[in-house]
Amino acid sequence: MTTTTPAFDEMTADGLFRGPYAEIARWLAATPREALERRRHEAELLFKRIGITFAVYGEGGDPERLIPFDIIPRILARAEWESLSRGLVQRVKALNLFLLDIYGAQEILKAGRIPAALIRQNEAFRPEMKGFVPPGGVYTHVAGIDVVRTGTNDFWVLEDNCRTPSGVSYMLEGREAMLRLFPGLCAAHHVAPVSHYPEELLETLKSVAPPNCPGAPRVAILTPGSYNSAYYEHCFLADEMGVEVLEGPDLVVENDVVYMRTTTGPQRVDVIYRRIDDDYLDPKVFRPESVLGVPGLMAAYKAGNVALANAPGAGIADDKAIYPYVPEMVRFYLGEEPLLANVPTYLCEREDDRAYVLDHLDELVVKLTHGSGGYGMLVGPHSTAEQRAEFAARIKAKPAEYIAQPTLALSTVPTLVEKGIAPRHVDLRPFVLCGKEVRIVPGGLTRVALREGSLVVNSSQGGGTKDTWVLEDDPADVPRVPATSSQSQGQSQC
Amino acid sequence: MLSRTADSLYWLGRYMERAGNNARGLQVTLRMASLTGAVDRRNNAWRALLTVSGAAPGFATTGQELTQDAVVRYLAAEAKNPSSIRSCIEAARSNARAVRTALTVDMWEAVNETWSESRRSTDDTFTPDHLPAFLDWVKSRTVLFNGAYADTMLRDEAWSFVRLGTMVERADNTARVLDVHHHALMGAEEGGTLAHFQWQAILRSVSALRAYHWVYHARLDPQRIAELLILRPELPRSMVACYARIEETLDGIATLHGGRRGEAHRLAGEMHARLRFGRIGDIMEGGLHEFLTATVNRNLELGRQIQGFYLQA
Structure with a gap:
């Protein structure tokens, strides 16, 4: 077991109550534990009633589960958010330019800034998209950038999600729940609103209508169906935007035009926000056995009769083997220095990196290059010798399937757990919308690892969520008065 | 939609x-x-x-x-x-x-x-x-x-389709309840404890026992029971009441769609007219069971037509 440096606690670091949390600290000290427990229970009932669930299959029990919601918000001051969001805008612009280039002239490969082999051998690269420019030149219209924090000004991008990132419904419903449960606490802060996200999304989607769109673009969401883990979110967004939620069989393609089947006959669809993976989009182009997709959809797309968001092939930009090169993309396409740092990443297929990884398994986090959801991951400092031996064998057998990163001491935020209020590690997924312009609603989804000491925040691995508040001001730090602080803060469990 | x-x-x-x-x-x-x-x-x-x-x-x-x-x-x-x-x-x-x-x-x-x-x-x-x-x-x-x-x-298409489902199912149920017990209604036995229980049961099955007394102010009588459940528009589960709602709902949808109609609309109109202008004496004479079997079958056909015209278009 290695010791890591104590995590940065967003409320109590530096021996103070940090400005954004000053009011929360007062509130926590003044509110009895039972009152908090009661509110937490109410929040749970609220989420249950709305039916906001995610599905986990193959583990027995009820497949429709609630993601635990923690009632203590995670707070960023205006200045913190402004600098973070500048970095996000810059990064997503670069990712989109990279996608446009990689399916076009591939200048970045020619310039030798990214090894061509990484693209050639990559399953996330879709040769079907070569030479095609999506409407508006945008590939990733909705990007979820996972950011972690280790210090006052130290934000790191852990990974980019350029395909179909989910979680935005939790961001929106979490805020609604907080406004209902704690109107006073909310009013005591200048919290930037998030509820306009669906409008921003609709504007973004309309702004990338295809060239042959006959009039005002008709937007729709394409879902794999009610058994998908994010189905609630698909319906929620459709409802908020006032558009239809479609399943593959609702759509039919005739003469390269996409229609939905309605009670009054076929109606044209112009922009599809699809929440189906590339593989299942169109059985004529991708997996032939897919029943979720729409035969002929890609031909309609190529003919300029429909827009798809996000564009097929966008996954090459968030591939973990490509990730180490994102700062290079920023420099190459924008001629700027990256504002947001990458976490140092070792690609196990590189011989030097592999040797280092195998020597330092007890310090590193090892991830599947193409995996997601926190599955198939080794957290070195929390692993057993046996697990490390197993991963070492796997890495040696298939080095290209693994990457490794140092174990970061993710920042902690006070969280209501069994034993009371305790610090728990968090990350942040802001949602960046990219159409004619780039838009971000302030904040994002904060995920929290509810297990003591755990660094894995994925909902499939026992993670919860918190409402994320971006303040419209920068409150000053206040000294901690030991007598009023009834919480056990500041101890890292690592 | x-x-x-x-x-x-x-x-x-x-x-x-x-x-x-x-x-x-x-x-x-x-x-x-x-x-x-x-x-x-x-x-x-x-x-x-x-x-x-x-x-x-x-x-x-x-x-x-x-x-x-x-x-x-x-x-x-x-x-x-x-x-x-x-x-x-x-x-x-x-x-x-x-x-x-x-x-x-x-x-x-x-x-x-x-x-x-x-x-x-x-x-x-x-x-x-x-x-x-x-x-x-x-x-x-x-x-x-x-x-x-x-x-x-909202009184829009969505409401219309839920209501259509409710009414088609309800019409079907009332016809079936009657048909299964048609012996008790057509049989020669005048009264008899068992028959009386059955008559009560028929009425209770469609929550209409009290309604019967309010409508007829009389003892239970098989022909009146059949009339109440088939032909009386004031009983919300009677076949005629269900068909009135079905026709009205299908018409409403057609209006929303600029007058687009199909076989379902014709069939619903025909069924409603028969029930609306039918007489219980004629029905009993022609055979209650025959009438009900024909109704259940037409109801099935109506369901198929709705399915084909709107739901699997």
């Missing part, structure tokens, strides 16, 4: 109505069994209930002996019976979930809470001591659902 959405709304209406009808059927049969158990040694009442619910062939495949307990479990709880109360609730909820955005919050909650509660039912729920409470609960939940959509939905 998406055809798939219309389909889910229509079946949501049908399954919720079916759950309620099954609960009524079970309640009535349970009552009859406790009154006539000593006489009814062949469990005819339970046999008849299986027939009304269209579940007789399914039950036969289970190979179980026809007992009260077996029928109750098959009609209330059996997952393999697609029309058992629990299956109906499950199906209603999955249809509702598929079109979550087309429902009002009140409707969704009515369905969703019914579903989560019904999943908590255990073997014990279906024992004679606990069954009545369960059946009452199912009835109250379907009434809540009907109220929720009557009270909160």
Whole structure:
């Protein structure tokens, strides 16, 4: 077991109550534990009633589960958010330019800034998209950038999600729940609103209508169906935007035009926000056995009769083997220095990196290059010798399937757990919308690892969520008065 | 509206109505069994209930002996019976979930809470001591659902398809209840305790016992019972009342669609006209069973036409 440096606690670091949390600290000290427990229970009932669930299959029990919601918000001051969001805008612009280039002239490969082999051998690269420019030149219209924090000004991008990132419904419903449960606490802060996200999304989607769109673009969401883990979110967004939620069989393609089947006959669809993976989009182009997709959809797309968001092939930009090169993309396409740092990443297929990884398994986090959801991951400092031996064998057998990163001491935020209020590690997924312009609603989804000491925040691995508040001001730090602080803060469990 | 959405709304209406009808059927049969158990040694009442619910062939495949307990479990709880109360609730909820955005919050909650509660039912729920409470609960939940959509939905296409589902299912149920008991209504036996119980049971199955007395102010009489359930527009579960709603609803949808009509509209109009202008004497003379069988078949055809015209377009 290695010791890591104590995590940065967003409320109590530096021996103070940090400005954004000053009011929360007062509130926590003044509110009895039972009152908090009661509110937490109410929040749970609220989420249950709305039916906001995610599905986990193959583990027995009820497949429709609630993601635990923690009632203590995670707070960023205006200045913190402004600098973070500048970095996000810059990064997503670069990712989109990279996608446009990689399916076009591939200048970045020619310039030798990214090894061509990484693209050639990559399953996330879709040769079907070569030479095609999506409407508006945008590939990733909705990007979820996972950011972690280790210090006052130290934000790191852990990974980019350029395909179909989910979680935005939790961001929106979490805020609604907080406004209902704690109107006073909310009013005591200048919290930037998030509820306009669906409008921003609709504007973004309309702004990338295809060239042959006959009039005002008709937007729709394409879902794999009610058994998908994010189905609630698909319906929620459709409802908020006032558009239809479609399943593959609702759509039919005739003469390269996409229609939905309605009670009054076929109606044209112009922009599809699809929440189906590339593989299942169109059985004529991708997996032939897919029943979720729409035969002929890609031909309609190529003919300029429909827009798809996000564009097929966008996954090459968030591939973990490509990730180490994102700062290079920023420099190459924008001629700027990256504002947001990458976490140092070792690609196990590189011989030097592999040797280092195998020597330092007890310090590193090892991830599947193409995996997601926190599955198939080794957290070195929390692993057993046996697990490390197993991963070492796997890495040696298939080095290209693994990457490794140092174990970061993710920042902690006070969280209501069994034993009371305790610090728990968090990350942040802001949602960046990219159409004619780039838009971000302030904040994002904060995920929290509810297990003591755990660094894995994925909902499939026992993670919860918190409402994320971006303040419209920068409150000053206040000294901690030991007598009023009834919480056990500041101890890292690592 | 998406055809798939219309389909889910229509079946949501049908399954919720079916759950309620099954609960009524079970309640009535349970009552009859406790009154006539000593006489009814062949469990005819339970046999008849299986027939009304269209579940007789399914039950036969289970190979179980026809007992009260077996029928109750098959009609209330059996997952393999697609029309058992629990299956109906499950199906209603999955249809509702598929079109979550087309429902009002009140409707969704009515369905969703019914579903989560019904999943908590255990073997014990279906024992004679606990069954009545369960059946009452199912009835109250379907009434809540009907109220929720009557009270909160916009009078648009979505509402029309839920209502269409409710009414098609209800018309079908009333015809079946009558048909299964047509012997009791056509038989020579004048009165007789068993027949009287059966007449009461028919009326209770469609929640119309009190209504009968309000309408006729007279003793139970088979011809009047048939008239009430077939031809009296003031009874909300009578066939004519259901068909009036069906025709009206289909017309409403056609108006929303700029007058687009099909065979379903013609059939509904024809059925409504027959019921509206029909006379009970003529129906009894021509044979109640023949009339009801023809009605059930036309109802099936109507369902097929609605399906083809709107739901799988």
